Amino acid sequence: xxxxxxxxxxxxxxxxxxxxxxxxxxxxxxxxxxxxxxxxxxxxxxxxxxxxxxxxxxxxxxxxxxxxxxxxxxxxxxxxxxxxxxxxxxxxxxxxxxxxxxxxxxx
Amino acid sequence: xxxxxxxxxxxxxxxxxxxxxxxxxxxxxxxxxxxxxxxxxxxxxxxxxxxxxxxxxxxxxxxxxxxxxxxxxxxxxxxxxxxxxxxxxxxxxxxxxxxxxxxxxxxxxxxxxxxxxxxx
Numbered sequence: 001x002x003x004x005x006x007x008x009x010x011x012x013x014x015x016x017x018x019x020x021x022x023x024x025x026x027x028x029x030x031x032x033x034x035x036x037x038x039x040x041x042x043x044x045x046x047x048x049x050x051x052x053x054x055x056x057x058x059x060x061x062x063x064x065x066x067x068x069x070x071x072x073x074x075x076x077x078x079x080x081x082x083x084x085x086x087x088x089x090x091x092x093x094x095x096x097x098x099x100x101x102x103x104x105x106x107x
Numbered sequence: 108x109x110x111x112x113x114x115x116x117x118x119x120x121x122x123x124x125x126x127x128x129x130x131x132x133x134x135x136x137x138x139x140x141x142x143x144x145x146x147x148x149x150x151x152x153x154x155x156x157x158x159x160x161x162x163x164x165x166x167x168x169x170x171x172x173x174x175x176x177x178x179x180x181x182x183x184x185x186x187x188x189x190x191x192x193x194x195x196x197x198x199x200x201x202x203x204x205x206x207x208x209x210x211x212x213x214x215x216x217x218x219x220x221x222x223x224x225x226x227x
Binding site: 001032034036038043044045046049050055056087089091094095096097098099100101 | 142144151152153154157166168169202207211212213214215217218219220
């Protein structure tokens with residue numbers, strides 16, 4: 001099983017700042033990497049797939065990069081509504097696996 | 108609107124059975140691979156199972172293999188998860204989700220989830 005490790009576990013940033021979340025795979029997943037945002041009481045929302053392709057309706061301030069084992073999600077100009085837990089997920093090999101999540105708090 | 112609506116959750120004793128259903132609308136259901144993802148209270152996301160659009164191939168997490176069965180009825184736009192021999196550790200919100208395309212299991216549409224509680 002591919003283990004996905006996200007860092008940091010929690011993050012507190014101010015509105016307007018730029019932030020980078022990291023995700024590392026225990027073996028190469030090529031570009032088969034997705035990012036999700038989950039707010040309390042809600043289902044996850046797909047942000048990025050294919051490591052760098054924004055999903056439909058996702059604002060341009062969300063961007064993804066990386067391939068192989070190291071990936072990043074960058075959120076530029078953070079807004080209060082970006083407060084959420086962010087998960088990465090690999091879909092290169094079965095079983096599909098998620099990272100443990102990064103909790104992003106907006107000060 | 109593209110939508111997934113789950114049902115069938117509830118409180119069940121350990122060793123019991125439960126069947127979850129997910130009804131899809133707003134898209135051509137049989138063109139899409141579908142999956143189930145669960146989330147234990149206060150925990151992260153865990154993939155459970157997937158099924159191809161044709162229903163010909165299914166995949167399972169090791170934690171549920173042999174106990175859970177995924178199926179679909181393309182005539183009724185429904186995907187189901189039959190859960191047998193339930194354990195306390197199966198307690199979670201179960202989400203139905205659509206894969207963005209076949210063999211690319213980034214899930215772009217999610218249901219609201221249905222809660223399953225396994226407890227005596």
